[in-house]
């Protein structure tokens with residue numbers, strides 16, 4: 099009769115104590131190669147299950163996405179560029195809105211703008227139009243610009259998320 103000949107505990111008890119971190123069954127397992135092997139197997143299996151349930155983004159995710167974008171699909175690349183240009187246009191629009199409203203508010207800015215564009219009545223009309231719009235609907239205007247920017251940003255995010263899926267990998 100050797101020390102390890104004590105009967106191995108029920109697996110359910112062993113795993114319960116494994117989760118708790120202590121217990122007689124666990125103490126036995128430390129002395130028993132059979133139970134140690136079982137615990138090791140269980141640990142690996144659990145790790146695999148965790149990986150399946152909650153896949154961590156691999157370290158080379160960006161590389162994979164970029165490779166995918168470069169290698170394969172013109173549509174995806176075009177979508178990406180469309181998203182980027184929408185984002186750029188939105189930013190330009192917001193910036194332009196800010197500049198023009200400032201210009202409409204200050205005579206100096208207005209004259210500078212008039213010089214740049216050529217001093218037409220069109221500039222005048224545009225300025226007063228923007229000014230009026232800005233005065234009456236600054237809130238909705240800002241909201242609109244913010245919405246366009248946000249939606250293009252979210253579009254890009256969605257595009258990236260629609261990249262490699264587990265089933266394709």
Ligand SMILES: [Zn+2]
Nearest residue numbers: 106130132133
């Ligand atoms: Zn054992």
